[in-house]
Every structure is written in C-alpha cells, then in structure tokens.
Amino acid sequence: xxxxLLHDKIRKMPNHSVTEKLxxxxxxxxxxxxxxxxxxxxxxxxxxxxxxxxxCPVYKGSKFELRAVGEIIRDIEVVKAISEGIKEMxxxxxxxxxAREMAAMLCNQAQxxxxxGHVAQWLATGGKTAFLQDSNTLIMRTPELIQVIxxxxxxxxxxxxxxxYGRSHTAAxxxxxxxxxxxxxxxxxxxxxxxxxxxPLLAYMEKGCTAENHIEGGKxxxxxxxxxxxxxxxxxxxKKMSQExxxxxxxxxxxxxxxxxxxxxxxxxxxxxxxxxxxxxxxxLQTEDEVVREIAVFIxxxxxxxxxxxxxxxxxxxxxxxxxPEDKEKCLNIIDRYLSLPDEERLNFKVxxxxxxxxxxxxxxxxxxxxxxxxxIKHLKAQGSDVEEEILRLKNSFI
Numbered sequence: 592x593x594x595x596l597l598h599d600k601i602r603k604m605p606n607h608s609v610t611e612k613l614x615x616x617x618x619x620x621x622x623x624x625x626x627x628x629x630x631x632x633x634x635x636x637x638x639x640x641x642x643x644x645x646x647c648p649v650y651k652g653s654k655f656e657l658r659a660v661g662e663i664i665r666d667i668e669v670v671k672a673i674s675e676g677i678k679e680m681x682x683x684x685x686x687x688x689x690a691r692e693m694a695a696m697l698c699n700q701a702q703x704x705x706x707x708g709h710v711a712q713w714l715a716t717g718g719k720t721a722f723l724q725d726s727n728t729l730i731m732r733t734p735e736l737i738q739v740i741x742x743x744x745x746x747x748x749x750x751x752x753x754x755x756y757g758r759s760h761t762a763a764x765x766x767x768x769x770x771x772x773x774x775x776x777x778x779x780x781x782x783x784x785x786x787x788x789x790x791p792l793l794a795y796m797e798k799g800c801t802a803e804n805h806i807e808g809g810k811x812x813x814x815x816x817x818x819x820x821x822x823x824x825x826x827x828x829x830k831k832m833s834q835e836x837x838x839x840x841x842x843x844x845x846x847x848x849x850x851x852x853x854x855x856x857x858x859x860x861x862x863x864x865x866x867x868x869x870x871x872x873x874x875x876l877q878t879e880d881e882v883v884r885e886i887a888v889f890i891x892x893x894x895x896x897x898x899x900x901x902x903x904x905x906x907x908x909x910x911x912x913x914x915x916p917e918d919k920e921k922c923l924n925i926i927d928r929y930l931s932l933p934d935e936e937r938l939n940f941k942v943x944x945x946x947x948x949x950x951x952x953x954x955x956x957x958x959x960x961x962x963x964x965x966x967x968i969k970h971l972k973a974q975g976s977d978v979e980e981e982i983l984r985l986k987n988s989f990i
Contacts, residue, residue: 609676609683611676612673612675612676612679613707615669615673616704616706617666618634618658618662618666619705619709620632620637620724621649622649623722623724624722624756624782624820624853625903625904626820626853626900626902627722629717630721630754631713631720631721631722632721633663633670633723633724633739634666634725635663635723635731635736635755636655636657636724636725636726636727637653637654637655637656638653638655638656638725639653639727640655640726640727640730640758641758643799644786644797645796646786646824646827646865648862651862657730657731657732660735664742667746668746670710671746671747673706673710674718677693677694677697677710677711677714678690678693681693691715694711694712694715695711698715718747719751719752720750720751721743721747721750721752721754722753722754722755723739723754723755723756725756727756727757727758727761728756729756729757729758729761729762729781730758733769733773736776737772737776740753740773741776743777744776744777750777752780753778753779753780754778754780755778755780755781755782756782756784757781757782757783757812758783758799759783759800759805760799760800760804761808762783762809762812763811765811767814767815770812770815770817771815771816774816779817780818781812781818781819781820782822783805783809783812783821783822784822785809785823785844786823787823787824787827787836787840788802788840788842789802789835789840790802790839791832791835792828792832792835792836796827805843805847806843806847809846809849810848813848818850820850820853821847821849821851821853822853823840823852823854823855823889824855824857825857825882825886825906826856826858829875829876829877830875830877830881831875833881837885837886837888837889838889841890841891841893841894842892844893845894848895849895849897851897852898853901854886854901854903854906855905855906856905856906857882858986858987858989859876860987878979879907879941879982880937882907883908883926884926884930886908886926887923890911890919890923890926891923893915893919894916895916896916897915898912898913899913899914899915899918899922904989905989907941907944908925908926908929908951908952910951910952911926929952936955938968939961939964939965939968940954940955941982942964942967943960943961945982945985946964946967946985948964
C-alpha cells in the first residue's frame with residue numbers, strides 16, 4: 592500500500608494517537624561521523640566551544656551552548672514517542688511487529704518532516720546505535736552527561752553502541768575517574784579529531800591543542816576503557832609541511848594506540864577560514880597524487896594495533912584500509928599500484944572517482960565506465976577546460 596494512502600487510512604481511524612506522536616519534533620545538529628550514518632542523533636550541545644580551526648566550515652558565526660538537561664530529556668522522550676507511533680502505524684497497517692518494514696517506507700516521506708524521517712531511518716536500519724551531538728559533548732558536566740546517557744540507555748534498551756565527539760584537550764582535562772564513570776553509564780566510543788600530530792601545523796591551523804594534549808587525552812580515554820576513534824587529515828600540511836605532518840601524526844598515534852584511525856582528506860572551500868590563506872598563497876594545496884604519497888609515508892610510520900579506515904567520500908583511495916599491522920602491506924601495495932599507473936590512467940581514475948563512477952582501482956578494468964570517463968576528459972579538453980579544476984568542482988559538491 593502506498594504510504595500516502597496508508598497515512599490517510601490511519602488518520603480516519605478513531606484512535607489518533609499515531610498522528611499525534613508523529614507530529615512531535617526534536618533538535619538535530621548539523622554533523623555526525625560517517626560511521627554514525629544510521630545512528631540515532633541526540634543533540635546534547637549546540638555548535639563548537641572552540642570553533643577556530645582553519646579547515647572547518649561548520650558552526651562559523653554560531654555561539655556554543657550547553658543544552659539544559661531537561662531539553663535533552665524532552666528530545667529523548669519525543670524520539671520514543673515517534674518510534675512508538677511508527678510501531679503503532681505498523682500494527683494498524685497489518686505489519687504486526689515488523690516495524691522495520693514500516694519505518695523503511697517512511698524514511699523519505701517529506702510530509703512527516705525530518706524528525707520522523709530520521710527516527711524511521713534509525714529503526715529501519717536496526718535501531719542499535721546512537722550518537723550524541725554536536726562537536727564536543729564531552730565538555731558537558733560529567734554528572735549531567737551521565738544522566739543523559741543513562742536515560743538514553745534506559746529508554747532504548749536495544750542500543751548496543753552510544754558514541755560522541757570530543758576534543759583531546761577536553762578529554763585530557765577530565766579525570767580518569769570521570770571518564771570511567773561515563774563509560775560505566777554507557778558511552779562506548781569517543782570520536783576525536785586529531786587531524787595532525789605536528790605541533791607547528793596544529794598552531795598554524797589554530798587547532799587549540801598540542802601533540803602532547805592529543806597523547807594525554809587519547810591515552811586517558813583508552814585507559815578508561817572507552818573505544819577511541821582518531822581522525823587524521825591527509826593533505827593538511829600542504830606542500831610545506833607534508834612530510835612532517837605524516838611522520839609526526841603517525842608518531843602521536845603510535846603513543847595513543849587508538850582502536851580506530853580514520854582518514855579524512857583535506858578539501859578547501861570558500862566557507863573555511865583556510866580559504867583566505869590559500870588565496871593569498873600562504874597555504875599551497877598538494878595534488879591528489881602528492882596526498883596519496885603522503886598517506887604512504889604515514890602508513891609506513893604507523894606502529895599500531897587497530898583499524899585504519901578510509902570511509903570518507905573525499906578520500907581518493909578508499910581501499911586503503913584494514914587491520915593494522917596485518918593489512919599494512921596491502922594498503923601500501925594499493926598505493927604503489929595507483930602511483931605506478933600511467934598519467935592518463937591516474938587522471939581517468941581521479942575523474943571516475945570524483946564523478947561517482949569508480950569505487951576502487953578495479954573499476955578501471957570496466958571498459959564501459961573507462962570509456963565514458965575518457966570521453967568526458969576529451970570533451971573537457973576540447974572545450975579548453977582544466978580537468979583538474981573540474982575535479983575540484985566535483986569535490987566541492989561533496990561537502
């Protein structure tokens with residue numbers, strides 16, 4: 592049955608509890624990690640308490656706020672009501688307890704609004720994970736953060752993972768006892784934007800912490816028993832600091848020993864403060880091939896036991912990932928394979944990746960896709976267009 596007809600049918604029923612439950616709204620923040628794409632999002636803080644990073648386009652012009660615990664509790668209760676409304680809808684439509692099927696139908700139904708769509712997507716994908724927004728929920732007062740996590744776990748006992756963003760500086764300032772209490776309350780993982788372990792680059796990008804802050808905060812999170820995911824930004828050093836960025840970032844991560852390292856390659860847009868430095872020549876972007884070589888140096892210097900992930904759309908070689916140290920050679924071999932390609936084949940792959948036709952190097956053997964990309968490149972050149980500029984334009988659309 593089409594969802595629109597189903598909605599009309601339910602509205603005509605004597606019991607209007609479903610309509611009422613689906614009319615509630617709650618706050619949603621602007622971002623979450625790629626790995627939390629299907630997590631329930633609960634906004635615990637608004638915006639970023641630091642908000643000075645040169646490479647970040649988010650939150651600019653927005654004031655950081657700690658949300659009142661009462662507001663957060665209300666949002667959790669609203670999510671509960673919406674999820675119950677979706678389950679009621681499933682029963683009324685004859686789906687019984689197969690709420691996931693009903694939720695999947697509601698994911699993209701605009702008439703219900705973004706909040707219902709978000710909860711529907713969460714339920715349709717299993718309803719097992721949650722993420723506390725925004726950029727540094729760890730900055731909350733520990734008793735209040737524990738209160739929120741405890742209620743979230745109690746309200747949704749099916750959750751098997753609760754995660755959040757945090758800054759290294761904030762983690763370092765929390766006591767080990769506080770972090771252990773947060774872990775005991777049910778926080779499973781903290782995502783931290785390390786970006787680089789090179790102090791001059793941290794200062795240049797106004798990251799607001801040092802390599803030592805990164806190490807202290809990361810090690811404390813690990814000691815508390817919380818899973819740790821650290822983000823690294825290939826290309827952040829530009830042409831001037833590339834090698835130091837790669838080696839020092841690996842050194843810092845070797846000391847921290849995080850559970851996950853995620854690559855998130857730099858791309859600069861006019862919405863970032865770094866754009867001004869790029870325009871006046873103070874910062875010089877690397878080519879995509881140079882960034883790939885930098886990633887090779889980074890991996891060569893890694894001495895960790897954990898997972899390297901390349902799950903961000905801005906990464907060129909998303910195949911460069913695996914369990915460390917077991918898959919280290921595999922990752923380096925993929926990079927070598929790419930760099931050993933003829934110039935025209937590397938260009939074909941870059942355009943194909945940025946156009947969304949290629950996922951990995953193996954797609955180069957797809958003659959249909961390969962020919963389409965070749966024709967597109969020839970067309971651009973015939974028009975006098977710069978192919979590299981077209982690649983940048985395609986990357987802009989990802990952000």
